[in-house]
Amino acid sequence: MKSKRIQYEFSAKVLHYSSSGDMCGWYVVFLPKELAKDIRKNFKFLEEGWGRMKTIVKIGNSEWETAIWFDTKHDTYLLPLKAEIRKKEKIEIDKEIEIIIWV
16 A cells, blocks of 8 residues: 555654644644645645545554645644554654654
């Protein structure tokens, strides 16, 4: 499945993201803007509603199918991090993590 996909590697800081006063929010990383620009230029046609694009992600020893979302406020994609992955990989807010995504 990954063989037909394009691989991107980057590091990013984990942030707590909430919109419109959402008290819970999400743990996310923002893709580097240049990388997001390249993805959007070449793969925008894969976006579904609200800028959602299916991806495969790997952080540490964890790999899973998920999606990145285009955030017009920040002009880049954001990657939400599931609680299960955060716990397994010991990911906390402000931690810099290495990420591989396949689009």
